[in-house]
Every structure is written in structure tokens, then in C-alpha cells.
Amino acid sequence: MTTLPAEFRSDVGTLWDYNQMHHTPRPVDVGIGLGGHDIGVATYAAELHHAGMFPLIVFTGANAPTTVERFPRGEANHFREHAIGLGVPAEAILVEPKATNTGDNIDFSRVLLDEHGLLGSISSVMLISRPYQQRRSYAICRKRWPGVDVTCGSLPLALDDYVASICDAERVMNMLVGDTQRVWVYPAKGWAIAQDVPAEVTAAYQRLVEAGFTRRLVTEG
Template identity: 80%
Template sequence: MPTTTLPPQHRSDVEILWNYNQLHHEPHPVDVGIGLGGHDFGVATYTADLYRAGTFPLIVFTGANAPTTVDRFPRGEAVHFRERAIDLGVPADAILVEPNATNTGENIDFTRALLKERGYLDSIKSVMLISRPYQQRRSYAICRKRWPEVEVICGSLPLALDDYVASIGDAERVINMLVGDTQRIWVYPAKGWAIEQDVPEAVRNAYSRLVDAGFTRRLLPA
């Protein structure tokens, strides 16, 4: 049975990765908000909150399905996120749906293609990526690499670590995702998929200790 309690012996290391993977950007007006698909409905909720606050006039939800989301979002992540945002008061005509992306690079590329197809691309000078909290840094680096012409800021539903774990309902899953996303910060630039970013020694050490403790389910092959 999953637990929502972080293992006390790993809390410090989890907090280090949690803080590192968030960029703490201050929301400000941009041309489009891009809600990245996944298992976390908080992305749709926060995107709707930001739209209602006037942060952007247009939303793109992007995402197909992963094995971990197909049961929860059988019509696709982006489609369900759109429905959630409409339930929260966002006008349907302010939302575009990109239903095919299966990774963050495709989220960016397919969103650009959709915006071009709909005649918006030339006017897009700034974007806000809305994602799971631990996905911010990776998403930022990928977007900067694949869409360098735009200003990029990132955001997530503002939750403390324990509250986020409770919302997901599985502490082990959150730790594994944190470890996997941290690894991608240096692996993706080496593959040409993202810009380089500084990784402090404290982050690398915390990552290594969590890997040694067995939180390896989301690691890429060596």
C-alpha cells in the first residue's frame, strides 16, 4: 500500500532535489500558457488559475498518454486537462489541445506546430510552461534548446513538498520521479536535447545517495 509519508532518513536529500528542480520564477504576463501533460491534475488547475488572473490569453494543453496515465485519462492527458480547465471557468475558445506528444521535447515541438497551424506563432514572444513541480528545470532546458526565440518562464501549482506528496498519494513514486528528472538535467544536454545547467555538488550528492537507496525506477539506462 503506497504511503504519503516521506522516509525520514531520506527527507533532506529529497528536499534538496525538490528545491533544485523548481526555478521559482515569478509569474508575469506572457503570450501563451503551455500545460504539459502527465498524471498531475494540478497542472490543469494552476493553468486555469493563471488564465483567470490574466497571466496569458491563450492556453495549449499538450500530451497524449503514458502507461501511468492511460487509466486515469483515457481520452488523453491534454483532453482531460482541457475539460478540467473549462470546469474551472476557462472559456473553451481560449484553449488549444495538442493530443499527440509523448515526451517533453514533443510537447514543445508539437505545440509550436499547432500554434503555427492556427496562425499564432509569429505573435508568440513569451511562454509559460506549467508542469509538475519537479519537471520545471528539465522543461525549461528543453524549451530553451528547441524554441530559443521565446522568453520562457515556468510554474507549478504552489504546494509544499509534503502537500504535494499527499496530493499524489505515493511518496515512493514522487522520490523516483525526482531522482529521474534530476538525472535528466545532465543527460539531456549530452544528447543535444536541452541546454546545459549548473548542478551544484549538494544536488549531485543527494541524487547519488537516493540512487544508492534504491530510488531508480525512473533512471535512464547508463
């Protein structure tokens, strides 16, 4: 399934819009590209670097079962190679190859920056992620790195264009539902700051869960 089914289009669009922070890109000290299945993260990081938004990129990510076949040398390493292919100097990229979740992405990136003697000079970051990962990554970063100014960014694609780029509508829908649930589950576990969830978002989420898009849900409580 490479296009969104019409009967789910409205609810998917509601979650898509909610999970983005709608931040305007602006200059920051470092861009942190979060690993995953979407090579568009590295593409956008390269674009922003060329636009002068940050002098340094950290790509962070090991592998998940859903990415090991696509990125056998690890997500961060493949992202680095892609960005270099797009003209980013190798010396402008640091690689963190061990993180397996968003909390690790933040924590291990801080460790890496500290090892390079850079952490003390970092007051602002841009988290570059899949579009629907923005809100979750923002909330986790605010919790785990409270002193830093956080901006979120993703390759600017409309929903249908993004689904076409991934070539798997069902995967995108399951990921959207899972990321939405994490907005309230992670604060309850102490992993992220709390955020408001509008009633229309909760309703759209519930309808998609009832329709069977549950593969990325986590245990609540």
C-alpha cells in the same frame, strides 16, 4: 506510502528545490500545460488564466503507461475538461493530443500554434508542469525554441503537501531522481541546454539512487 520517509526527507527536499526554477509568474503570450499524471497542472493553468497571465492555454500530452488509466481520453483532453470546469472558456484552450515526451510537448505545441496562425505573434511562454519538471522543461524549451522568453510555473505547494496530493511518495521520489538525472543527460544527448548542478544536488541524487529510487532513470551516454 503516502508520506515521505524521514530518512530520505532531506535529500528529497534538496532535489525538490533544485528542480524548480523559482520564477515569479508574469504575463506571457501563451501558457503551455505539459501533460502527465498531475491534474494540478490544469488547475494552476486555469488560475493563471483567470489572473490575466495569458489569454491562451495549450494543453499538450497523449498518454504514458502511468497515466492511461487515470486519463483514458489522453492527458491534454482531460486537462482541457478540468480547466473548462474551472471556468476557462473553451475557445481559450488549444489541445495537442500526441506528445509523449517533453521535447514533443514543445515541438508539437509550436506546430499547433503555427496551424492556428499564432506562432509569429508568440514571444513569451509559461511552461506549466509538475513542480519537479520545471528545470528539465525549461532546458528543453531553451534548446528547441531558442527565440522565445520562457517562464516556468507549477501549482504552489510545499513538498509534503504535493506528496499528499499525489498520494504516492515513492512515485514522487522516483520521478524526482529521474528528472534530476535528465538535467545532465539531456544536454549530453543534444536535447537541452546545459545547467549547473551544485555538489549538494549531486550528492543527494546519488544517495537516493543507492537507496533504490531508480525506476525513472535513463541510460546515460
